[in-house]
Amino acid sequence: GxxxxxxxxxxxxxxxxxxxxxxxxxxxxxxTMFWYRQFPKQSLMLMATSxxxxxxxxxxxxxxxxxxxxxxxxxxxxxxxxxxxxxxxSFYICSAGGPAETQxxxxxxxxxxx
Amino acid sequence: QQQVKQSPQSxxxxxxxxxxxxxxxxxxxxxxxxxxxxxxxxxxxLLIAIRPDVSEKKExxxxxxxxxxAKQFSLHIMDSQPGDSATYFCAASIGxxxxxxxxxxxxxxxxxx
Numbered sequence: 001g002x003x004x005x006x007x008x009x010x011x012x013x014x015x016x017x018x019x020x021x022x023x024x025x026x027x028x029x030x031x032t033m034f035w036y037r038q039f040p041k042q043s044l045m046l047m048a049t050s051x052x053x054x055x056x057x058x059x060x061x062x063x064x065x066x067x068x069x070x071x072x073x074x075x076x077x078x079x080x081x082x083x084x085x086x087x088x089x090s091f092y093i094c095s096a097g098g099p100a101e102t103q104x105x106x107x108x109x110x111x112x113x114x
Numbered sequence: 115q116q117q118v119k120q121s122p123q124s125x126x127x128x129x130x131x132x133x134x135x136x137x138x139x140x141x142x143x144x145x146x147x148x149x150x151x152x153x154x155x156x157x158x159x160l161l162i163a164i165r166p167d168v169s170e171k172k173e174x175x176x177x178x179x180x181x182x183x184a185k186q187f188s189l190h191i192m193d194s195q196p197g198d199s200a201t202y203f204c205a206a207s208i209g210x211x212x213x214x215x216x217x218x219x220x221x222x223x224x225x226x227x
Contacts, residue, residue, distance in 0.1 A: 004157075034214065043203060043220045044158070093157050095215075103207075103215060105150070105157035 002028050002098035006106035013084055014114055021079045021109045023094030029074035030096035034103075035067075038091040050077040084113045117141050118206050120218030127225050133191040135221045137204035140185065144206035148215070149178065149189045152201045161202075162189070194225045 003026040013019050023033055031052050036044040048069050049057040056069035066088075068080040077096075081088055089112050095105040120137045127133045137147075145166055150158035164171045164178040164187065171178045177190040191198055204218040 006157075032213075041222070043217045046214065049214060091155075095157075097213070102160055102163070103148075103213075105159065107157045108155070110155070 002026075002096075002102070002104045004094065004096050004098075004104045004106040006092075006094055006109050008109060009107060010110040010112070012112045012114065015085050016083055019081045019084055019111060021081075021092055021094075021111075023077045023079070023096070023106055025075045025096045025098065025104075028096075028098045030077075030098065031074065033071060033077040033094055033096045035069060035077070035079050036093045036095070038093060038108075040091075044093060047079075081111065084111070086113045089113045117144075117216050118204060118218040120204050120221060122221060123219065124222045125224070127194045127223065129194065129196060129225055129227050131194050131225075133194045133198065133223055133225070134188060135202055135204070135223070136186065136188045137218050138184075138186045139206050139216075141206070141208075141216075142185070143208050144216075145209065146207045146213075147178070147180065147187050148205050148207075149176075150203045150205060150217075152203065152220075158203060191223075194223075196225045196227050199223055199225050 005024045007022045033050040035047045047062045050069045050071040052071045058064045071077040093108045098104045148163035149161045151161045152158040162173045162176045175192045180187045202221045205215040207213045207215045
């Protein structure tokens with residue numbers, strides 16, 4: 001089946017530093033990938049849509065200068081949290097539109113900003 | 115504005131019982147309705163999905179019932195097992211299933227042994 005991976009699975013960083021999260025489609029090509037944010041016991045909140053070779057589309061209220069998204073190839077999208085602060089601590093999940101017109105999710109990355 | 119409303123927020127079912135989770139949507143342009151299962155610390159995994167041209171779809175112990183006129187759909191888990199304890203999300207999208215998903219609020223299911 002189609003597999004989406006994320007790296008790292010968890011990261012702890014100091015306030016003010018930047019963190020990069022990778023999302024890869026391992027056995028299929030994905031023109032479009034999505035980035036979600038999930039707080040404990042809450043639903044997934046779409047942050048942005050990442051399109052290969054073009055600028056990402058951000059949802060209302062998401063700071064595009066803080067959450068930088070790059071979709072440089074059909075199998076890789078990256079999310080960089082710039083100048084991270086404790087309020088950015090969350091579970092970040094990516095997904096990709098894959099075979100059989102199904103969206104596949106990565107295992108998530110837990111970010112803790114101290 | 116929440117376009118997909120999910121209920122209940124939490125559900126406790128005895129082993130062997132039927133778990134029922136309901137969702138209602140507002141946007142009539144939605145034409146793809148998947149259900150996802152998520153375990154703590156993991157990403158969501160697709161369980162089952164349906165399109166509006168059918169009223170019911172069954173895969174093993176999981177069944178989706180779809181009511182287009184009422185703009186509602188539900189997930190039924192038959193013979194619920196402790197291993198089914200997880201958070202379930204309904205979702206909806208327009209057109210290709212690889213398109214943007216709008217998620218419901220989630221239901222935390224606990225199946226008691």
